[in-house]
Amino acid sequence: MATAKDFDNPVRPTWCSGCGNYAIWNGVKRALAQAGLEPHQVMLVGGIGCSSKLPDYTRANGFTSLHGRPIPIAHGIKLANHDLTVIVSAGDGDTYGLGLSHLINALRRNAGLTIMVHNNRIYGLTKGQYSPTSPVGFRTKTSPAGSLDAPINPIALALAVGGTFVARAFSGDLAHLVDVLTRAFTHRGCALVDILQPCVTFNPGFSYDYYRPRVYRLEEAGHDPTDFAAAWRLAQSEWGERVPIGVFRQVQQPTYEERLPVLSAGGPLVKQMRLWDEAAYARLREKFI
Amino acid sequence: MIENDLTIRIGGEAGQGLESSGAGLAKALARAGLHIFVHQSYMSRIRGGHNWATIRVSPTPIWGPLERVDLLLALDQETIQQDGLDVVAGGAIIHDESLTVNASLLERDINAIPLPLNAIAREKGSPVMANTAAAAAVAGLTGLPFRYIEGVIHDNFKKKGAEVIAQNVAVARAAYDLAVARGPAGCAYCLTPDESAPPRLVLNGNEAFCLGAVLGGCNFISAYPMTPSTSIFQWMMANAGEYGIVAKQAEDEIAAVCMAVGAAHAGARAMVSTSGGGFSLMVEGLGLAGMTETPLVLVDAQRPGPSTGMPTRTEQGDLLFLLWASQGEFPRIVLAPGTIEECFAAGWRAFNLAERYQTPVLVLTDGFQANAMRALAVDALDFAGVTIDRGKLLTPADLDALTEPYLRYKITPSGISPRALPGHPRAIFMATSDEHREDSHFEDEDPANRVAQSDKRLRKLDAALADVEAPRCYGPAQADLTLVEWGSSCGPVRETVDRLNAEGHSANQVHFCDLWPFPVETTRAALQDARRIVVVESNATGQFEFLLHACTGIRAHGHVRRYDGRPFTPEYILARL
Numbered sequence: 001m002a003t004a005k006d007f008d009n010p011v012r013p014t015w016c017s018g019c020g021n022y023a024i025w026n027g028v029k030r031a032l033a034q035a036g037l038e039p040h041q042v043m044l045v046g047g048i049g050c051s052s053k054l055p056d057y058t059r060a061n062g063f064t065s066l067h068g069r070p071i072p073i074a075h076g077i078k079l080a081n082h083d084l085t086v087i088v089s090a091g092d093g094d095t096y097g098l099g100l101s102h103l104i105n106a107l108r109r110n111a112g113l114t115i116m117v118h119n120n121r122i123y124g125l126t127k128g129q130y131s132p133t134s135p136v137g138f139r140t141k142t143s144p145a146g147s148l149d150a151p152i153n154p155i156a157l158a159l160a161v162g163g164t165f166v167a168r169a170f171s172g173d174l175a176h177l178v179d180v181l182t183r184a185f186t187h188r189g190c191a192l193v194d195i196l197q198p199c200v201t202f203n204p205g206f207s208y209d210y211y212r213p214r215v216y217r218l219e220e221a222g223h224d225p226t227d228f229a230a231a232w233r234l235a236q237s238e239w240g241e242r243v244p245i246g247v248f249r250q251v252q253q254p255t256y257e258e259r260l261p262v263l264s265a266g267g268p269l270v271k272q273m274r275l276w277d278e279a280a281y282a283r284l285r286e287k288f289i
Numbered sequence: 290m291i292e293n294d295l296t297i298r299i300g301g302e303a304g305q306g307l308e309s310s311g312a313g314l315a316k317a318l319a320r321a322g323l324h325i326f327v328h329q330s331y332m333s334r335i336r337g338g339h340n341w342a343t344i345r346v347s348p349t350p351i352w353g354p355l356e357r358v359d360l361l362l363a364l365d366q367e368t369i370q371q372d373g374l375d376v377v378a379g380g381a382i383i384h385d386e387s388l389t390v391n392a393s394l395l396e397r398d399i400n401a402i403p404l405p406l407n408a409i410a411r412e413k414g415s416p417v418m419a420n421t422a423a424a425a426a427v428a429g430l431t432g433l434p435f436r437y438i439e440g441v442i443h444d445n446f447k448k449k450g451a452e453v454i455a456q457n458v459a460v461a462r463a464a465y466d467l468a469v470a471r472g473p474a475g476c477a478y479c480l481t482p483d484e485s486a487p488p489r490l491v492l493n494g495n496e497a498f499c500l501g502a503v504l505g506g507c508n509f510i511s512a513y514p515m516t517p518s519t520s521i522f523q524w525m526m527a528n529a530g531e532y533g534i535v536a537k538q539a540e541d542e543i544a545a546v547c548m549a550v551g552a553a554h555a556g557a558r559a560m561v562s563t564s565g566g567g568f569s570l571m572v573e574g575l576g577l578a579g580m581t582e583t584p585l586v587l588v589d590a591q592r593p594g595p596s597t598g599m600p601t602r603t604e605q606g607d608l609l610f611l612l613w614a615s616q617g618e619f620p621r622i623v624l625a626p627g628t629i630e631e632c633f634a635a636g637w638r639a640f641n642l643a644e645r646y647q648t649p650v651l652v653l654t655d656g657f658q659a660n661a662m663r664a665l666a667v668d669a670l671d672f673a674g675v676t677i678d679r680g681k682l683l684t685p686a687d688l689d690a691l692t693e694p695y696l697r698y699k700i701t702p703s704g705i706s707p708r709a710l711p712g713h714p715r716a717i718f719m720a721t722s723d724e725h726r727e728d729s730h731f732e733d734e735d736p737a738n739r740v741a742q743s744d745k746r747l748r749k750l751d752a753a754l755a756d757v758e759a760p761r762c763y764g765p766a767q768a769d770l771t772l773v774e775w776g777s778s779c780g781p782v783r784e785t786v787d788r789l790n791a792e793g794h795s796a797n798q799v800h801f802c803d804l805w806p807f808p809v810e811t812t813r814a815a816l817q818d819a820r821r822i823v824v825v826e827s828n829a830t831g832q833f834e835f836l837l838h839a840c841t842g843i844r845a846h847g848h849v850r851r852y853d854g855r856p857f858t859p860e861y862i863l864a865r866l
Contacts (some may be wrong), residue, residue: 011730013467040714045551048722055662056720056730061711062719063554064731066577072544076551076559077711079535082508084555105540260531269508270556270710274533276504281672284500288490289320289667 002038004029009059015050020171020197020208024118025054027174028089031181032060035085045074047094049125051118051197054089067132068098075111075256081268082257085185088115095125096132096152103192107163108112110189117154117192120169120199121206129203154194155235159228165191166231167247170215171198172208173204176245179219183247185258189255196243211243218246225250293323293348296355297427299363299420300341300372303334310420311342312662313445314427315491315838316345317437319664322486326780327662328856333516333600346480352628353779354661356860359478360431362423363404364466373399381476383426385419400475409463413568414456419502425461426669429468433482438465488667493519494632494658494777498588500670502560502815503532505678507586510652511537511548513567516600517656518590542567546574546587548720553583554720556710558640560586565594565607572614575649579619579712581720582698582706582746584643584650584680591655593854602854603656605776605827608837611651612805618743620646620750621759623805625653628662628780631802633670637677642756645680646749653804655858673701681707688713696727700741702750725731750806757803759811764790764797770866771819773845775801775833778825781857784826788859809822816843823847825862834857 007029015021032042042060046052048067055062061084065073070088078086079240089096095103095117106113120142123129129142133154139144165187169177177195186192196215198207223230223246231248239242257263266272274282299311300762308329315327319783332338345354358375361368363384373382373394381400385634388409389400404426410418421442428438438461446454473479492500499521522536531537536556539545545561553559563571568589578585589611591774593604611623625716626635635652643650688695688709695716699706706727709716723731724739760773764786774782779800789796799815801808824834824845829852834845849865851857 011732014732038714040712040717043555043711053732056721056732059717061717062721062729063551063581064719064721064723065550065581066573066722069543069547069574069577072539072547073551073554076509076511076548076553076557077555078551079537079830080552080555080557080559081710081712101540102544105544207373260535261530262535266533269533269535269552270712272508272533274506274508276672276675278672281504283502285490285667285670288492288496289488 001036002033004033007032007039007059009057011057012266013057014054016201018200019050020120020199021050021054021118023056023171023174023177024195024197027177027181028054029058030115030178031185032071034178034182035185037085041083041085043074043077043086045070045077045086046087047090047099049091049093051089051091052094068094069102070094071099071102071106071113071115075106078112078257078265079269081270082263083111083268086113087185088113090115090117092117092119092121092131092133096154100132104157104161107158107190107192109163109204110164110253112255112257114184114187114190114191115192117194118197119194119199122199122203124199124202126169128137129210153235154192156232158192158270159232159235159249163192163249164224164251164253165247166195167192168194168245170211170245172212173245176217180247183250187250189253196245196250212239214243215245218248219243223248227241292481293346295359296343296345296357297362298341298343298358298372299362299364299423299785300368301337301420302336302690303332303338303340304336305364306417307340307342307364307418308411309445310424311344311442314424315344315662316431317428317441318344318480319337319491320440320490321433321437321480322476322483323348323480324350325491325662325664326354328354330656330659331601333803339371341372343369348483351658352783354858355582356854356858357470360427360476362427364419365400378817379477383423383630384569389547400780402475404464404467405446406464409462409467416547418457418460421460422464425464426468428480429465430473430476431478432473433480435462435465437482440676450461477628478486489664490669491662491664492629493520493660493662494626494629495590496524497629497632497670498626498636498652498654499524501633501675502640503528503534504675505637505640506559507640508533508557509535509549509552509559510562511539511543511545511552512562513539513542515564515567517592517659518562518564518588520659521588521590543574545573550574550578550581550583550585553578553585554581555848558644560588562588562590563591564592565610568607568611568614576615576619577722578623579615579648579746580722582647583720584647586643586650588652588654590659591653593852597767599854601656602851603762603827603856604854605778606803606832607653608832608850611653612836619746620648620753620755621805622646622648622650623653624650624802625776625804627776627800631667635802637675637826641676641678642753644682645678645756646753646784647680647705648749653776655777661856679703683707683709683716685713688715691715697729698725698727698742698745700745703752704745705752750783754808757806757808759808760815761800761802762797763800764813765795767818768797769795769820771797771799771816771822772825773799773822773837775804775824776858778827781859781862785859785862788863807836808842812837812841813843821846823849823866825849825857827851827857
């Protein structure tokens with residue numbers, strides 16, 4: 001049985017001191033261990049950005065890919081080998097900007113993935129431009145007069161497209177983050193975990209001190225994650241002075257892989273090997289005579 | 290009487306069943322032991338417009354279409370107006386009684402054969418079966434026994450049930466009998482079965498590619514529909530359950546290529562099929578496969594561009610784009626099969642090359658080849674020659690025996706690193722789109738490491754040259770004229786060479802299927818004795834001609850280019866030599 005330490009590797013992160021990514025990283029390692037996973041069973045898929053360096057700092061299989069595209073890469077991996085626990089580690093730009101349609105499609109397919117979004121509401125690695133979750137009026141280097149774009153509401157979006165596991169966590173509440181991630185990693189189907197992550201360098205307005213008095217745990221508020229109407233109401237009304245964290249919705253529905261007979265009947269694709277002989281080829285050829 | 294050597298065209302609107310009746314008639318003729326070549330012209334619309342299927346029939350093997358038409362089956366007036374001009378003197382237009390043949394056509398010694406095709410369809414089946422009536426009427430006029438038509442109806446409508454079959458057979462029978470009773474007056478052609486001929490396969494280039502891919506172990510395809518590549522995806526999708534394939538329609542081409550990269554990384558034999566516009570969207574994913582050394586197979590069925598271009602037409606205009614697409618430099622292998630046999634071989638070779646060199650393999654086909662069907666001997670596709678080579682893939686037993694830490698991007702003399710699949714406890718590793726070290730970590734940006742990894746990747750291209758097949762020569766070793774072509778121009782050029790030599794000229798052909806890494810030495814050898822080189826290709830700017838010169842210094846003496854969206858024919862080429 002692996003412990004969180006088994007997911008350590010010798011590479012040291014290059015994140016800024018105080019970055020919310022450290023807690024997410026620690027949370028991921030603890031949750032992987034709590035979920036009973038071994039490093040070789042895990043595939044971490046990153047996009048591009050600070051969030052997406054997490055696979056490099058973690059002892060597990062990894063794929064650091066393209067900005068905006070970790071979700072389809074992760075789903076390709078899952079379709080080829082559904083024995084792997086496939087986790088996307090990406091940012092709000094990757095997931096709610098460039099890759100938004102991939103997020104929607106993974107959720108509506110109920111692909112067997114966990115999608116962790118390090119949501120810092122800013123483009124950090126490119127040094128401070130507004131992101132899809134920045135508020136209206138947000139001043140950055142590319143919105144000097146304030147952003148005109150209304151922010152994406154990830155929770156409402158995921159609920160609207162049929163997400164079977166929709167959650168928010170806060171990198172300033174590690175114990176709760178570990179709990180939410182453990183539930184996400186063991187969820188059968190597509191899990192979105194939107195993680196509020198302070199960027200201490202480029203977005204000091206949304207700091208630990210900003211979030212800490214505002215967040216409250218849904219589990220302690222008695223929210224029932226099978227109650228869609230309640231989840232929808234929370235996603236619409238609670239943002240600003242009160243920010244719910246926890247699992248808004250969790251329901252069990254067949255995953256994409258389970259609904260695909262080639263995989264449900266035959267096991268992981270990489271372990272299936274079809275061998276052709278003359279007789280089988282002759283039958284195939286019949287289709288063209 | 291002209292026996293078994295003619296071109297039949299069935300023309301009408303989209304929605305009149307031209308594709309199915311054309312394919313059905315072609316199948317009937319192939320089963321009658323005749324050689325056939327079928328190509329289609331269709332428009333990017335669901336109903337209306339002007340479409341046709343053209344079936345060339347021959348007693349001997351044929352490799353492409355002709356411009357001329359001998360028998361025109363017109364299901365609408367537009368077909369008579371447009372395609373009547375292609376009908377040769379002595380040919381015939383078979384049409385419904387409600388349509389009229391212009392006097393100018395009749396003056397050219399073209400025979401009008403009006404038949405009550407629509408009435409028969411209406412009475413014996415339903416109005417949509419006029420295409421069946423037309424195909425059967427041709428059989429009746431040319432003496433092809435009815436059983437060939439009936440057999441194909443049974444096969445083609447099997448899924449639609451006994452009633453639809455019975456109606457179509459009744460329509461066909463009535464039209465056939467009427468044509469026989471009318472007699473062959475005005476139709477100077479007869480179709481005589483060759484009972485001694487071996488059974489034949491009838492398939493198009495896309496199907497042949499799929500066949501090769503499936504036999505070669507392809508078990509994953511992700512795609513977004515785009516003409517003229519869609520039939521690859523649809524064939525794989527239709528057969529996915531039977532052959533253990535995961536076929537996924539993605540939300541867009543970017544997702545499609547990324548899914549295939551992910552699947553290939555995890556160990557599937559994965560491909561993606563698209564056309565030029567979709568490929569444009571896939572370019573970043575292509576570079577990702579190059580950098581992460583992922584064995585990706587990507588098929589581009591070219592159509593005329595730029596942008597939307599001519600969706601249903603053909604062109605060889607993406608060659609240089611595919612060769613250089615992506616930022617940065619990485620090895621890629623490019624195949625441009627030119628015949629059904631080469632499409633089949635490209636199907637399995639692409640996966641072997643991709644896995645052997647752990648890099649993307651691009652297969653270039655085009656709208657013409659995607660849709661054009663040929664009959665070939667049942668054993669013409671070399672099943673025994675199909676191999677599955679997964680390259681330096683470490684088995685679970687290899688990984689169990691590992692004593693050193695596994696290095697995904699280990700520097701080796703060939704540039705090829707032993708490849709593990711994710712999931713084994715001894716080989717926990719990462720694929721990385723950033724420049725990376727042997728152990729995949731990427732943040733030190735060391736200049737020496739950059740050079741070492743770049744050199745390692747590019748060395749694979751030198752190694753791959755050993756697997757690149759030489760250009761294929763056809764015709765006499767010494768000739769006054771050498772026609773050089775690539776991809777689907779192969780068949781029409783071959784027939785051009787045959788015609789020239791039959792007419793007392795001296796010509797040969799050099800055909801390129803494997804285009805990258807460019808086979809420099811074998812090209813020089815193939816062309817060293819050429820007296821006059823003419824490059825024949827379907828684009829406006831001479832992309833292959835440029836490549837040939839850039840890679841070998843060989844300058845062509847002339848060229849024939851076609852970029853009107855239509856395929857080459859011997860007539861087109863001969864008129865421009």
